[in-house]
Amino acid sequence: MKGYLGIDIGSISTKGVVLDENDTIIASSYIWTEGNPVSAVQRLISLLKKELPSDIQIKGIGTTGSARKLIGLMVDASIIKNEITAHAVGTMHFHKDVQTILEIGGQDSKIILIENGIIKDYAMNTLCAAGTGSFLSSQAKRLDINVEDFGDLALTSKNPVKIAARCTVFAESDLIHKAQVGYPKKDIVAGLCKSIVMNYLNNVGKGKKIKEPIVFQGGVSKNKGVVHFFEEALQTNVIVDENSHLMGAIGIALLSKKMESEKVYNLDVCDISFETRGTECRGCPNRCDIVRIFKDGKHIDTFGNKCEVGSR
Amino acid sequence: MVPVYYLLSHILKEEIIMPPMITQKTLELGVKHSPEFVCMPFKFTLGTFIECLEKGANILVQAGGGCRYGYYAELQEEILKELGYDFTYINLVSKGKMDIKEIREQLKKIDITFSTKKSIYYVFISSKMIKYMDKIDFYIRENIGFEEKKGSFLSLKGEMLKAFTKAKSFFHLFYLYQKYKYKFRKLPKKKKNKKYKVGIIGELYTLMEPFANYHIEYELAKYGIAILRYTNVHYLLFEKKNKIKKYLKKTKDYISYKMGADAADNVARCKYLCMKKYDGIIHMKSSFCTPEIGAMPILNKICKEYDVPIIYFSFDAATSEVGIKTRIEAFYDMIEMRKNK
Known part of the structure; x- marks a missing residue:
């Protein structure tokens, strides 16, 4: 049995996917990078190994994400590609007619516009990491909430507070102020989700025509609150795939399949120093x-x- | 840098100090002593001045630009004086205007033997030199992506610049130019099988100083992209004045007046590149460059009309190199996808 491994090493989380010849997922894993991409990938691969059948032959390895070059060297990858292309390829595989991809990850956010299966335009956040996953998780810690519960709590609010959307530093002081004045936690959380959406649309999404169908992915897409406010702001339906957090890894695995060679990769990098x-x-x-x-x-x-x- | 060195060393008796290459240290010095929200060119030039003063320079020369750069000279003089350096400051463009008479007076003060006749002769040679260098640079930019031996173009360029400083006359310079042009043509190059053409526009300093734009031209060349860039020294010194009216006429659907610095020029070039069916356009500026910020929405509109992809880079002291590489790579993938549809 042939398999293709895609690894997406982001700033916050590391994602791995193994696809078979028919492009179906046979193993996947999602773990925290914890600031050490090398050990994260070693953990990731040992987790994936447990899920894989014993007769698997890995015919291609692709790496993407901010640590793609380092890990590409470590696992001797057949393809190393940027996350923009990987995300577009992965998404187009599942949603053939997609026109807009919204992506918010741990450290960056991007928008990709697609027309007839071709990337037409893209944008990535520039100088600062305002309005990304790392901001959400640090604020969740401040409010003593699990990041995973963030979205559900946001949806219970009827009156989200207004939080400055432009800059993370301003947003944080706004948030502290609102909390000290006595707003309930759920309203603050909802306001935070809304500010992420507004920041995204005013920053990366500026001047871009967002057309349907829209697919939202990246780690933050698992946050129902953010999805809700995106739908509210864009006034349309926003698709969130069940594998939205793995899309980059799937994309790069698909690309590694295209590059297929005779070489069979072994997965014992976990033992190499x-x-x-x-x-x-x-x-x-x-x-x-x-x-x-x-x-x-x-x-x-x-x-x-x-x-x-x-x-x- | 070489023509200026050449000019000054011929018209003045004083020893001329070549400014060192811009490095991280230059930037750190510049950032430390500059106002925080000033644009990068100010920080780079201030850093260079400090490095030169440390090397023993006692006369500094500053030119100017059509935006707030025009007032930088005055501010830099104040900052450097406050730091306790002792020097004479020659400002070629004071109060936003270039006054040749005043410059002459200032030069006479430095060197009594200064002769106007002789300097006019060398001004002409230097301007010719700038033109030749820009022509060679143009060729390098188009071909460096296909070089057979890594670094062969750049080392030949260094050799050429060294030879240029020893030029004796117009004729000698011309001979050197022809000689190196031939050498560049003869450098081994790979076959150009898939050739994408990308135009680079934007704020002049960021465009022309490789350190300020993270060697983006070289980065692009690695993908085998041929690069076209209009802004060069010769253009800024001699052509800009004559061309601006033509540019405004050509872009009258988009702009009705020049927006300071190179903004109007860039709008015109963007339109031209779109009409010439270039595969992509890269726009660069240093952060907070106001004229270019004004030009960006117009560029966006033009590119949408002609369906040409454009990306914008905004450089500052802190932008990480990896982020830039990621964007360039994605831009290249996009161009390739568009072409192969």
Whole structure:
């Protein structure tokens, strides 16, 4: 049996999916990155291994997400692609006629416009991470609520408070102020969800024509409150796939299938020692922050260097 | 930088210090002493000035631009004086205008042997040099994506610049230009099988200083993309004045007056690139660049009308390189998908 592994290593969570020849999911996993992509992927693969049948042959591995290059090197991936393309490919596989993809992840948010199966336009949040998953989870901690319960609590509110949508720092001081004045928790939570939506539409979605059908994905799409306010703001139906959190991993697995070679990959990276060391290169005044990567104690690559000096 | 060095070293007796390459250290120095919300070019030039002063310079020369850059000279002088440096400041564009007489007086003050006749001769040679360099750069940009040996173009360019500083006369310069043009043509190149063309427009400093735009041109070249960029030194110095009227006429459906700095030029170029069926347009600016912010909605409209993809980059000291690479990669994928439909 042939299988294709897609790994999406985000800032907050790491997602893995194994597809078979007919593009159906035979194993999937979703874990927290916890600031260490290498160990997260090692955990992820050992989790996936338990779900897989024993006769599986992995014919392709793809990596995407912000740590795609590092992990791509670690698992010797056949394809390393950005998350925008991966998300578009994954979504178009399940929703053939999709025209707009809204995506809010842990650290970034993006909008992808599709016409006749071709990416027409895209945008990604720029300088800051306002209105993304990490903001929601840090505020959930402040309010002492589980992130998972956030959406349900938001839906119970009839009167969401107004929270500044432009900037996370302003939003946070607004939120503290509202809490101290005495607003109930559910209204604050709902206001927070609404501010995420407003921030998204005013920031990444600015000037973009959002056409139906709309698919919403990324970790935040699991938050029912945010989905509700998106539907309210756009005044249409917003589709959230049951695998919306895995879409990037599915997309990159599909792409790795296209790149199929004779090579059979083995999944024992969990046992290999894989070490990264960050240093400041002193070769020239540029002072690049470089990361040197060691596999089994051997130096195999360097990231972050602007010139040859740093790669030694 | 080379033509300016050439010009000054020929008309003045004083020793000219070549500013060091812009590095992270330059930026850190600039950021430390600049107002927080000023745009990046200010920070870069201030950092460079400090580095030059540390090297022992005692005369600084600042040009100006058509936006708030025109007032930077005055502000930078104040900042540097407050830091305790002792120097003479020559401002080529004071109060938003260029006054040749005044510049001459200032130069005479520095060097009594300063001769107007001689300097006019060297001004002409330097301007020719700028033109040649820009022409070579244009060729490099179109072809560097296809170089056989990594870095061969850039090392030849360095060699060329060194040779240019030793040019003796008009004729010698012309000879050098022809020689290096031939050398560039002869550099081994890969066959151009799939060629996408991308135009780069935007704020001039960010466009022209590779450090300020995270070497985006080189990044694009890795994908085998041919790059077209209009803004270069020669354009800014000599062509801009004559072309702006033409540009305004061509874009009269979109704008009715020039919006400061290069905004109107960029609108015209964007329209031209769209009409020439370029595969994509990249717009770059440093954060808070007001003229370009004004141009962006118009660019958006033009690109929508002609159905050409455009992306915007806004650079600041903090933008991470990985984010830029991700966007470029996605932009490339998008262009490829559009082409192969």
